[in-house]
Amino acid sequence: MDIENTSELRLLIECARGGSLTAASREMGITPAAASAMLKKVEARLGVRLAERSTRALRLTPAGERLREYAQRALELLDEGLAQITEGLEPDGAKGGRSAALRGRIRLSASSDLTRRIVLPLLDDFLDQHPGVDLQLSVGDALQDVVRDEVDLALRYGELADSRLVARKLYDGRRLLVASPEFLKRHGRPAHPSELTRFECIRFKIGERLERDWRFWRRDSPPVMPIDVTVQGRRCADDGGIAHQWALEGRGLTYKSELDIRDSLASGALVEVMPEWVGRPMPLHALMPSHRFLPLRVKALVDHLAQGLRPSPSRRSGLSV
Template identity: 80%
Template sequence: MNIENTAELRLLVECARGGSLTAASRQMGITPAAASAMLKKLETRLGVRLAERSTRALRLTGAGERLRDYAQRALELLEEGVALASEGEDGGGQDRGATALRGRIRLSAPSDLTRRIVLPLLDDFLDRHPGVELQLNVGDALLDVVRDEVDLALRYGELADSRLVARKLHAGRRVLVASPDYLRRHGRPSHPDELLAHECIRFKIGDRLERTWAFWRRDAMQAAPMEVAVQGRRAADDGGIAHQWALEGRGLTYKSDLDIRDSLASGALVDVLPDWVGRPMPLHALMPSQRFLPQRLKALVEHLAEGLRRSASARTG
């Protein structure tokens, strides 16, 4: 065992957070000299340099960042374990600590999904578990779950990163939608190959702008999809903006069924091609690794999965 005590782990975490040994020592209630000696001792024992130092700042090396990631999760897990143990058992042998979740959850989720569906589920979870702190990052940019220190990410689409643990929350598809007003003014396409004549609201993720949309006939799902070229004057890297433009009659858009189901149910948007289905758009909960998954994180994933199941049942029931 090359870590002598939790103070060494905390020092590494505080160094990364504060950007200097002085800031880290202040948080830990020790002198900068003691913090420097502790870090040097840890580096010597591990045989690797964990930080690059200057007179004013400190930056973790690659090895330091990797250890910091595990250290932070280990400390949070230990904190949760101590909190659960301190709850003890009541006279009836009932473990009250089983529901006493504590600690921070850093969650990243798509903008439209968060505002329309996820926020009420998060509020309910926090009401049930007052010891949990939530840090929510909302946006459609694809954060690196490991590098960007995200505990949990909700993401649409197929998965490519084998370093992540995934739980499928919803097996959905994209749907071509428009407002009734847009369809009255511009006509309703009856086939995907008519889309080139319409104003299509597209998505831009990173440097990639959508140029084609894919469709399958409902009665021929095993056939190859029809890929159609699309164009339009509006594109956004935020799903909520694309949704709003469609509601305002600015054009057609190709959205996850989860994001637009309330707008479809109210009639504010219309399924333009009901005989066709769009590309699969599953929603996953992603976590950095199988190790150090705190109970609060597992509980939130289960809460989101159950909330989505109940919501889907209510609409199909």
């Protein structure tokens, strides 16, 4: 092997994190001279320059950054394996046996409204159950590149197009047309999708694309051609949580995933408009990079989310298109 020990991998990680050999040596408990010698030794053995040095700073080269990414994953997996065979066995009362403790960091990316209203309590519960797990949560509706941005797990709505990823469906929902009771009292209620052109609608911007057309199917009927309606409105957001809040304040109709709004529907803060019609399929998937081994802690979190998001029978949609 061209890497002799884990200290060489850790040096690369600490150099990237601290931006200098001095900072890296301090974290590793060695002298700056020893850190410099170790880095030069690795570069000589690999035959490639891993870092650009100046008198005060250090920056990884593209080759160094690529190696650092794999080093980070490798050390995390090694830590998990060591935990399982040493301190990592703890009683499993439910089965009368012993189960492996979970350790390490999980980098999770999820949309804002879903996280704040649905997922956050599930994450807190998971962390309470597994004190050895650290969570690094990235919240926002802009899509991240799971591989490039070093995300262990991403929760995303909609159909999937990236064949590089492993996906598990967590929830099979749809979009619904909703509004607050106050809005409907003031402005009336549309009876057919074609009438939406006369109403104030809260729209979304996904990336650079403004979502102008809302699609509907008849509920509980044989699949037929959908109806597309071009809607108008003075409010548009690239954050689902803001659109949700505007709807709660009676600012307009909105077209949201039923999972995001299920608590608002249950409380009556929002009501379903035109319940005989449903919107686009909006399945929620857990996405994971396919090119590396899946740590047990990530698999355990996916299982936990799948259990927590499981809909009750009364919430299941009767339409499949």
